[in-house]
Amino acid sequence: MELIEAILLSVLAASTPLLLAATGELVTERAGVLNLGVEGMMIVGAACGFGGAWLSGSIIVGALCGMLAGILMSLIFALMALGLAVNQVATGLALTIFGIGLSGLIGARFVGEKITPAPHLHVPGLTDIPLVGRILFGQDAFVYLSLVLIVAVWYVLYRTRPGLILRACGDNHISAHALGYPVLRIRTCAVMFGGACAGLAGAYLPLGYTPFFIPGMTAGRGWIALALVVFASWLPGRLVIGAYLFGAVSILQLHAQGAGIGIPSQLMSALPYLATVIVLVLISRARTGGSTAPAALGTVFVPDR
Amino acid sequence: MRKFFVAAAAAMLATGAGLFGAHAADKLKVGFIYLGPIGDLGWTYQHDLARQALVKELGDRIETTYLENVSEGPDAERSIEQLARAGNKLIFTTSFGYMEPTLKVAKKYPNVHFEHATGYKRDKNMSTYSGRFYEGRYIQGLIAARMSKSGVLGYIGSFPIPEVISGINSTMLAAQTINPNIKVKIIWVNSWFDPGKEADAAKALIDQGADVIMQHTDSPAAMQVAAERGKLAFGQDSEMIKFGPKTQLTSIIDNWAPYYIERVRAELDGKWASENTWDGLKEKMVVMAPYTNMPDDVKKIAEDTEAAIKDGKLHPFKCPIIGQDGKQVECKGEHLSDDQILSMNFYVKGIDEAIPGK
Numbered sequence: 001m002e003l004i005e006a007i008l009l010s011v012l013a014a015s016t017p018l019l020l021a022a023t024g025e026l027v028t029e030r031a032g033v034l035n036l037g038v039e040g041m042m043i044v045g046a047a048c049g050f051g052g053a054w055l056s057g058s059i060i061v062g063a064l065c066g067m068l069a070g071i072l073m074s075l076i077f078a079l080m081a082l083g084l085a086v087n088q089v090a091t092g093l094a095l096t097i098f099g100i101g102l103s104g105l106i107g108a109r110f111v112g113e114k115i116t117p118a119p120h121l122h123v124p125g126l127t128d129i130p131l132v133g134r135i136l137f138g139q140d141a142f143v144y145l146s147l148v149l150i151v152a153v154w155y156v157l158y159r160t161r162p163g164l165i166l167r168a169c170g171d172n173h174i175s176a177h178a179l180g181y182p183v184l185r186i187r188t189c190a191v192m193f194g195g196a197c198a199g200l201a202g203a204y205l206p207l208g209y210t211p212f213f214i215p216g217m218t219a220g221r222g223w224i225a226l227a228l229v230v231f232a233s234w235l236p237g238r239l240v241i242g243a244y245l246f247g248a249v250s251i252l253q254l255h256a257q258g259a260g261i262g263i264p265s266q267l268m269s270a271l272p273y274l275a276t277v278i279v280l281v282l283i284s285r286a287r288t289g290g291s292t293a294p295a296a297l298g299t300v301f302v303p304d305r
Numbered sequence: 306m307r308k309f310f311v312a313a314a315a316a317m318l319a320t321g322a323g324l325f326g327a328h329a330a331d332k333l334k335v336g337f338i339y340l341g342p343i344g345d346l347g348w349t350y351q352h353d354l355a356r357q358a359l360v361k362e363l364g365d366r367i368e369t370t371y372l373e374n375v376s377e378g379p380d381a382e383r384s385i386e387q388l389a390r391a392g393n394k395l396i397f398t399t400s401f402g403y404m405e406p407t408l409k410v411a412k413k414y415p416n417v418h419f420e421h422a423t424g425y426k427r428d429k430n431m432s433t434y435s436g437r438f439y440e441g442r443y444i445q446g447l448i449a450a451r452m453s454k455s456g457v458l459g460y461i462g463s464f465p466i467p468e469v470i471s472g473i474n475s476t477m478l479a480a481q482t483i484n485p486n487i488k489v490k491i492i493w494v495n496s497w498f499d500p501g502k503e504a505d506a507a508k509a510l511i512d513q514g515a516d517v518i519m520q521h522t523d524s525p526a527a528m529q530v531a532a533e534r535g536k537l538a539f540g541q542d543s544e545m546i547k548f549g550p551k552t553q554l555t556s557i558i559d560n561w562a563p564y565y566i567e568r569v570r571a572e573l574d575g576k577w578a579s580e581n582t583w584d585g586l587k588e589k590m591v592v593m594a595p596y597t598n599m600p601d602d603v604k605k606i607a608e609d610t611e612a613a614i615k616d617g618k619l620h621p622f623k624c625p626i627i628g629q630d631g632k633q634v635e636c637k638g639e640h641l642s643d644d645q646i647l648s649m650n651f652y653v654k655g656i657d658e659a660i661p662g663k
Contacts, residue, residue: 006512014505104342111344114548210500210526212548215342219499254509258490260658265493
């Protein structure tokens, strides 16, 4: 029982950065913008988040710095891909490469420093319930925030008018424009939201996961978040399931190795990507029902004046 | 906008020329190729510390240039050639994966001398060098077996290559001399550097009952997890006591400075020759961090063993060695030959798991 609890706790922590970053990217892609720069925004968020927390001594300041850094990074993307109508794929990739370099530069003076990680909730009585206590009532703020955020995103996208307009921009920007909606402004807001989430996800790594900063510490989590959005077929509900599934796979493969169960670890490391490919195939085969990619995803929009 | 780009490009070219083109009056130019960022706190960090020591020692006669974050593969060849073309006469390429690229560039530039870390291919203008890290692992094995209450050690591996496998074997051979029934749980993270995954692996090992954590990956993440859980751990590549003041038992520190200084001196004196250097505790290429967080008798065992290895009285791979399959490993001398250690692809008896992909 203790082992199961320990595994679940690790899975929760491992899934949170994926969920945060993927939530932001889901909104961005729902607005019709493909931003491949998640990894870059995350790593800059990690550097700035750690820097903010280290200089101020406050985790909250750190998290805000990470979000701000993510927003600034996403604005570079918005300027290029939306303002100048540059190819989104190329811009996103460039943003990632740029972010990896920039984070090393920003973080250089913080390397080797350490901070006190984000505190975990402790509710006397509730947290001490065996098995479920620490899982439900003993997490840090990032974990709860990631869940609140995805519920909020679901509500806004599917139960409010702004959400409907945002999805309209992603499915048919020409119609949305004809109806008088400021497509580029809406998309810029979505991209900024994506940047804030990616920055926060990046900041979670040095603030809650491993409390120090090292260049390159996101180690490909931004790419998994991107795959996750496709895996979830752009639906918030499936995104939560997918994030915990991906997190569970990465933790369980470590436990399987430790327990001497002979599954090649290389195969397990490849599983999230394999699952994404399979889901893509399933989506393209079953065109009816479910959700498919936003129709205008990745296409450039230049409003006629 | 266009003007700005032209100006930016011109500025970049100018800086590039400044880095690679300028000739300081007859100073020897020494180049370094690094795998990671210099701030990785592990492998590359230690190489750069050595470069700094080199500059401090011989700075008036040499000039150093380094390229960091050079990925192994085609990129490496370009970067190494860039250094050669820029007039560097001695070039250190500091990762195993640079072996073929270094060899290729070495053939193209016969007047430039190359030093490749941890590889096995040499040429008349290309040396190799590495540390006998397994000697340090042996001492860690002894300490771990004495300090473990559960009798289960946790080992985080990067990739199942001979260097890592010989480290695991050396650890276990030592641990078995203290506790014949000691167990080791091994988790491969398939990365040299992924702090999050290293932390997850450390958590998994502790959750499964390991109480001493050792690693062959580069970040201090595992140390921090052990510290948080009140367990013990060993550092890797560099001093990591800062990340676990009550946790770190010792750390294997890569100390490249004496070698770099010696080789550059040889180059300055015109005495450089292609060699194969594999130094350990005795030559201080491998150095143990202070023995901390252990009782005095364990500390004494560690110190005595370190002295015995330095004197050549003790060899971690002393024969006979029984393999995992129960058969005795072929052995010609008193201990396994260097070639056998460098190509090690088997576990010793007492390790239950199998090498991945074998």
